[in-house]
Amino acid sequence: MAARTVEERVQRPSADATRERILFAALDLFSERSFEGASTRLIAEKAGVQQPLLTYHFGTKEELWRAAVGQLFEDLAGSLAERVAGLRGVEDEAVAKLVVADFVRFSAAHPQLHRIIMQECKSEGDRLAWLVAQHIRPLYEGAVALLEPLKAAGKVRDVSAAHLYYLLTGAAATIFVLAPECRLLTGVDPLDPSEVERHVDAVISMLFVP
Amino acid sequence: MAARTVEERVQRPSADATRERILFAALDLFSERSFEGASTRLIAEKAGVQQPLLTYHFGTKEELWRAAVGQLFEDLAGSLAERVAGLRGVEDEAVAKLVVADFVRFSAAHPQLHRIIMQECKSEGDRLAWLVAQHIRPLYEGAVALLEPLKAAGKVRDVSAAHLYYLLTGAAATIFVLAPECRLLTGVDPLDPSEVERHVDAVISMLFVP
DNA sequence: GTCTATAATTAGATAGAC
DNA sequence: GTCTATCTAATTATAGAC
Numbered sequence: 259m260a261a262r263t264v265e266e267r268v269q270r271p272s273a274d275a276t277r278e279r280i281l282f283a284a285l286d287l288f289s290e291r292s293f294e295g296a297s298t299r300l301i302a303e304k305a306g307v308q309q310p311l312l313t314y315h316f317g318t319k320e321e322l323w324r325a326a327v328g329q330l331f332e333d334l335a336g337s338l339a340e341r342v343a344g345l346r347g348v349e350d351e352a353v354a355k356l357v358v359a360d361f362v363r364f365s366a367a368h369p370q371l372h373r374i375i376m377q378e379c380k381s382e383g384d385r386l387a388w389l390v391a392q393h394i395r396p397l398y399e400g401a402v403a404l405l406e407p408l409k410a411a412g413k414v415r416d417v418s419a420a421h422l423y424y425l426l427t428g429a430a431a432t433i434f435v436l437a438p439e440c441r442l443l444t445g446v447d448p449l450d451p452s453e454v455e456r457h458v459d460a461v462i463s464m465l466f467v468p
Numbered sequence: 469m470a471a472r473t474v475e476e477r478v479q480r481p482s483a484d485a486t487r488e489r490i491l492f493a494a495l496d497l498f499s500e501r502s503f504e505g506a507s508t509r510l511i512a513e514k515a516g517v518q519q520p521l522l523t524y525h526f527g528t529k530e531e532l533w534r535a536a537v538g539q540l541f542e543d544l545a546g547s548l549a550e551r552v553a554g555l556r557g558v559e560d561e562a563v564a565k566l567v568v569a570d571f572v573r574f575s576a577a578h579p580q581l582h583r584i585i586m587q588e589c590k591s592e593g594d595r596l597a598w599l600v601a602q603h604i605r606p607l608y609e610g611a612v613a614l615l616e617p618l619k620a621a622g623k624v625r626d627v628s629a630a631h632l633y634y635l636l637t638g639a640a641a642t643i644f645v646l647a648p649e650c651r652l653l654t655g656v657d658p659l660d661p662s663e664v665e666r667h668v669d670a671v672i673s674m675l676f677v678p
Numbered sequence: 679g680t681c682t683a684t685a686a687t688t689a690g691a692t693a694g695a696c
Numbered sequence: 697g698t699c700t701a702t703c704t705a706a707t708t709a710t711a712g713a714c
Binding site: 289290291292293294295369373375376377379380381382386387389390394395398415416417418419420421422423424425427428429430431432433435436437438439440442443444446448453456457460461463464465 | 585596
């Protein structure tokens with residue numbers, strides 16, 4: 259998001275709200291229907307504005323996608339950083355378990371995150387390169403820094419860093435990404451808060467050595 | 469695929485090959501670009517035919533999608549059924565480990581399977597309903613029948629059936645679905661045969677109690 | 679069975695009024 | 697800042713020749 263002065267904000271109080279509504283609608287539709295499947299007309303309709311207004315605020319469809327996705331990744335990074343900062347002095351294994359639990363809860367609260375990743379990271383392209391460079395690499399490096407020392411100490415299962423990362427993210431997120439399938443197939447709503455907590459426990463039991 | 473007599477096949481030897489080439493191209497493009505993102509013109513181009521020929525052979529884009537996806541799911545079901553049939557008399561836990569290993573290897577050899585699932589099962593719609601009714605439910609029930617007795621015997625981690633299913637499928641498939649991201653992010657090619665076997669071991673170590 | 683040509687619809691982006 | 701009207705290109709599907 260471009261820097262903006264306080265004066266500009268005060269002069270255009272409603273434009274910010276419009277931008278936010280567009281970003282919210284865009285994230286929902288991009289994540290459910292993919293970049294190509296979500297038309298700018300439908301995003302505009304969901305946001306309660308006319309389609310050319312998206313061009314006015316964001317330029318192209320691609321830039322709108324980056325703004326919406328970037329905001330979500332920043333939410334995740336902020337939420338994890340805040341958790342780690344609040345745990346200075348706590349034992350490493352306990353920190354890791356709390357961070358993993360937070361990650362699972364974030365994945366449940368924001369299934370759009372992994373839906374976007376699953377869409378854009380399965381074939382090469384500009385959006386994959388941008389996502390990895392801007393947002394995914396820092397998360398991966400944070401995960402490695404958190405888990406590798408515990409693996410060396412025998413507290414996390416002995417699996418190479420790449421495999422461990424995809425085991426963790428796949429196991430944590432898939433049930434929420436596929437929530438509509440899960441409801442139809444099993445009758446269980448994975449987004450129900452008690453099911454989210456069961457999933458937290460399940461992921462931790464698979465990742466950490468008892 | 470509609471039933472066809474031997475006579476018809478013999479009369480039109482090249483039409484079958486054309487159909488197969490179209491199905492192959494369709495599966496690749498649908499799985500990489502999503503249903504909306506894969507244009508019938510591009511599928512035709514990849515198959516080396518003109519676009520109206522898809523209509524001739526498959527009617528609509530939706531029916532082409534079902535034919536391509538159905539064939540892949542039947543491959544998986546056939547491959548798992550064959551493995552189970554070849555293991556009559558073998559101990560339950562060993563059977564389950566071999567079936568899980570086969571499932572991981574199939575996911576590596578055919579990342580299209582989980583790419584399609586990830587695309588279509590994240591929001592309600594006709595394609596989700598069709599996939600679950602025709603293909604996913606039998607797989608889920610097979611997985612439950614295989615793993616629930618082992619869970620009761622303490623040989624598989626104690627997690628409810630729905631969570632276990634999504635833990636298994638998510639952990640098994642995500643690294644292959646996101647192979648381009650994995651290469652860029654970690655430098656590891658998850659489709660390398662030795663990496664596939666490492667992933668088999670990793671999934672089994674997370675799922676089964678040692 | 680496969681092609682060329684094209685109809686009908688929808689897409690993202692632009693022009694210009696207010 | 698938001699709208700209406702419209703441009704150009706791309707989409708799926710159809711018609712009809714060979």
